[in-house]
Amino acid sequence: MKILFSPSESKNENCTKNPIDENSFIFKELFPYRMEALKHYGEFIKNASLKNLQELFGIKNENEIDKFKHDLKQAPTQEAIMLYTGISYEYLNFKILDKKSQAYILENTLIFSNLFGVVRANDTLPFYKFKQGAKIGNFTIEKFYKEHFSKALDEYLE
Structure with missing residues (x-):
């Protein structure tokens, strides 16, 4: 059985693992x-106005925004299941599960980031902010991932 989980807006900043590489992810x-998606994200952040960054991150505070203006390809990471900290993740309470349950979840x-x-769940991700439904200029990330990942995901779930 596969478990499908949504991400959360809130995340744990304490990332200590190596930056992302091709071994960081499924597929x-x-x-x-x-x-390619990260390149669009990084370029947008570099060139965006404060207003556009506020929309992208869903935050108004400029000092908060500065925490997210870094190169995600060079940032430390942690397992996705430990990065996200929203309500669903709190209720899952991964850390207190027995080792067998943790391994199964991982x-x-x-x-769906x-x-x-x-x-x-065991893929490693950096601390980031990207409000659901936010736009990266003219780049439609949902369409991009649907186009390039649907086949692999469908085959994986069969």
Whole structure:
């Protein structure tokens, strides 16, 4: 059985693992597409106005925004299941589960990240902010991931 989980807006900032690479994600063969999406995200952040960044991040405070203006490709990471901290993740309470349950969740839970597309619970992600439904200029990230990841996801779920 596979478990499908949504991401959360709130995240844990304490990332200590190596930056992302092709081994960080499920569907290694699709890594270049993730990097393409990150490139659009990074370029947008570099060139966007404060107003556009407020919309992208869903935050008004300029000091808060500055925490998210870094190169995600070079940032430390942690397992997706530990990165997200919203209500669903609080109720899951992954840390207190027995080792067998944790292993099952790490291997069989898919999380639909707004920025990274579909990831497995044990995939490593950097601390980031990307409000659901936010736009990266003219780049439609949902359409991009649907176009490039649907086949691999369908085959994985069969």
